[in-house]
Amino acid sequence: MKRIKRVTIVGVGLIGGSISLALRRCRKSIEIVGVGRRAPSLRKAKQAAALDSTTTDLAKGVQGAQLIVVCTPVNTIVERVREIASHASPGTLITDAGSTKAEIVAALDKNLGPGARFIGSHPLAGDHRAGATHARADLFDGRTVVVTPTRASQASDVQQLCDFWQLLGAKTLKMTARQHDQAVAATSHLPHLVAAALASATPEELDELISTGWLDTTRIAAADPELWTQIFLSNRKCVLGSLKRLETNITRLRTALEREQPAQLESLLKKAKRSRDAVGS
Amino acid sequence: MKRIKRVTIVGVGLIGGSISLALRRCRKSIEIVGVGRRAPSLRKAKQAAALDSTTTDLAKGVQGAQLIVVCTPVNTIVERVREIASHASPGTLITDAGSTKAEIVAALDKNLGPGARFIGSHPLAGDHRAGATHARADLFDGRTVVVTPTRASQASDVQQLCDFWQLLGAKTLKMTARQHDQAVAATSHLPHLVAAALASATPEELDELISTGWLDTTRIAAADPELWTQIFLSNRKCVLGSLKRLETNITRLRTALEREQPAQLESLLKKAKRSRDAVGS
Numbered sequence: 249m250k251r252i253k254r255v256t257i258v259g260v261g262l263i264g265g266s267i268s269l270a271l272r273r274c275r276k277s278i279e280i281v282g283v284g285r286r287a288p289s290l291r292k293a294k295q296a297a298a299l300d301s302t303t304t305d306l307a308k309g310v311q312g313a314q315l316i317v318v319c320t321p322v323n324t325i326v327e328r329v330r331e332i333a334s335h336a337s338p339g340t341l342i343t344d345a346g347s348t349k350a351e352i353v354a355a356l357d358k359n360l361g362p363g364a365r366f367i368g369s370h371p372l373a374g375d376h377r378a379g380a381t382h383a384r385a386d387l388f389d390g391r392t393v394v395v396t397p398t399r400a401s402q403a404s405d406v407q408q409l410c411d412f413w414q415l416l417g418a419k420t421l422k423m424t425a426r427q428h429d430q431a432v433a434a435t436s437h438l439p440h441l442v443a444a445a446l447a448s449a450t451p452e453e454l455d456e457l458i459s460t461g462w463l464d465t466t467r468i469a470a471a472d473p474e475l476w477t478q479i480f481l482s483n484r485k486c487v488l489g490s491l492k493r494l495e496t497n498i499t500r501l502r503t504a505l506e507r508e509q510p511a512q513l514e515s516l517l518k519k520a521k522r523s524r525d526a527v528g529s
Numbered sequence: 530m531k532r533i534k535r536v537t538i539v540g541v542g543l544i545g546g547s548i549s550l551a552l553r554r555c556r557k558s559i560e561i562v563g564v565g566r567r568a569p570s571l572r573k574a575k576q577a578a579a580l581d582s583t584t585t586d587l588a589k590g591v592q593g594a595q596l597i598v599v600c601t602p603v604n605t606i607v608e609r610v611r612e613i614a615s616h617a618s619p620g621t622l623i624t625d626a627g628s629t630k631a632e633i634v635a636a637l638d639k640n641l642g643p644g645a646r647f648i649g650s651h652p653l654a655g656d657h658r659a660g661a662t663h664a665r666a667d668l669f670d671g672r673t674v675v676v677t678p679t680r681a682s683q684a685s686d687v688q689q690l691c692d693f694w695q696l697l698g699a700k701t702l703k704m705t706a707r708q709h710d711q712a713v714a715a716t717s718h719l720p721h722l723v724a725a726a727l728a729s730a731t732p733e734e735l736d737e738l739i740s741t742g743w744l745d746t747t748r749i750a751a752a753d754p755e756l757w758t759q760i761f762l763s764n765r766k767c768v769l770g771s772l773k774r775l776e777t778n779i780t781r782l783r784t785a786l787e788r789e790q791p792a793q794l795e796s797l798l799k800k801a802k803r804s805r806d807a808v809g810s
Contacts, residue, residue, distance in 0.1 A: 469804070494730040520726070
């Protein structure tokens with residue numbers, strides 16, 4: 249990390265803001281620049297995320313940075329990285345924080361122009377509340393960040409990127425973009441889809457009878473609909489595959505209940521409990 | 530509540546133990562008796578739940594009590610209440626803490642013998658950890674307890690029962706047993722079923738990629754499988770009705786994803802977010 253003197257964060261929301269705060273916590277001398285689209289929200293973000301400076305001018309914002317982290321919505325990342333690559337200083341390493349990786353990595357793995365290199369990242373951390381005002385220096389502490397190098401990636405870049413995320417408090421895990429997308433379809437995207445389906449299945453007038461179980465199970469249904477529409481669509485096939493497994497499980501539970509088969513029902517619930525207990529709280 | 534001098538709790542697990550602790554918190558002079566099946570776990574419960582005395586002898590344990598709360602598994606409540614009614618002193622009010630109400634109330638509304646009266650209760654409070662050692666004095670604070678009187682119930686009994694739960698820190702809500710069962714099918718039983726289906730749909734090797742969203746959404750899949758088998762079966766029709774609504778929502782989300790319809794997908798997620806936001810954290 250010694251040669252990084254300036255980091256530019258493009259898109260200073262919850263993730264971008266938390267990257268800044270986490271970096272600030274341990275490396276006071278690194279200059280952190282925030283790039284955004286709207287001056288008023290950038291002003292708020294500058295204060296909330298302790299940025300050194302901000303700009304709406306992407307070309308200006310990325311100049312002189314050794315590392316650029318793109319934290320914009322998943323459907324804008326490819327375009328944004330290409331734009332950055334055309335302005336960045338030679339030798340700049342670019343990464344992102346997008347929730348899906350295969351499409352992005354396939355588009356950006358090569359041909360970025362002179363000296364700019366892209367390696368994908370996905371920090372498995374977040375909050376159902378969006379925006380830099382909810383950013384936290386400890387958002388990545390103990391969390392996993394998946395890094396998705398390809399055959400074209402330079403080992404020193406991969407190392408530097410892993411060092412960066414570890415500096416912010418995270419553990420890093422290297423895998424291919426495809427492996428990543430299949431995994432998060434099951435561990436992240438499917439829960440969001442299910443939470444949404446469950447929240448919508450609850451009649452409104454029952455608010456007083458809401459249990460803590462319902463609150464937990466539906467919590468992430470409060471996430472940003474626009475953001476998640478893009479995530480689901482960009483990982484469509486893997487999400488549909490995971491959803492099929494879920495629907496099979498629901499059918500099994502329903503059938504056992506319809507046929508009043510206690511042993512079958514209990515066995516399905518035991519299997520679920522084993523899966524849940526294996527992970528911890 | 531003035532005339533209650535002794536309360537007997539039959540089944541001193543998480544709920545029974547927490548009733549004792551919550552009562553102890555505000556009414557030091559009330560004698561609290563715990564009845565259980567096994568002496569070793571009763572010894573633990575006596576300490577954890579601050580009971581005055583314990584016994585495995587149901588007939589002995591219920592004598593002299595003005596209020597008896599049955600906190601045994603939902604499929605044993607009817608039998609246990611009938612047994613209690615045959616031993617209890619005349620004028621004893623019996624209630625339960627079962628998660629379903631229609632079957633229980635239908636079986637116990639009348640013909641309990643001289644002077645014993647039953648009114649159903651369901652405290653909407655809990656924890657995925659079972660047992661008296663997890664009991665807490667504040668388990669009912671601010672929670673809803675549904676009380677399900679019938680035409681046969683005496684107004685003074687209903688009042689006394691509501692006073693009792695309010696004393697423990699809860700809000701009370703009166704409704705019919707059938708209304709209750711339909712409501713909790715949506716707000717409690719369906720979330721448990723969904724959490725179980727989701728936990729089982731997650732491949733084991735993905736533990737490192739588990740997100741906070743997955744942890745929240747599957748938390749209640751760790752609940753006791755035997756207990757929940759009984760709850761699902763005792764509220765079978767209502768749970769199947771709720772499940773149908775969920776499956777419809779899942780099909781809508783799946784179809785929008787299969788057909789790559791962003792507007793449709795976002796509209797479904799927005800509806801879910803509205804439902805979730807309306808309730809709060």
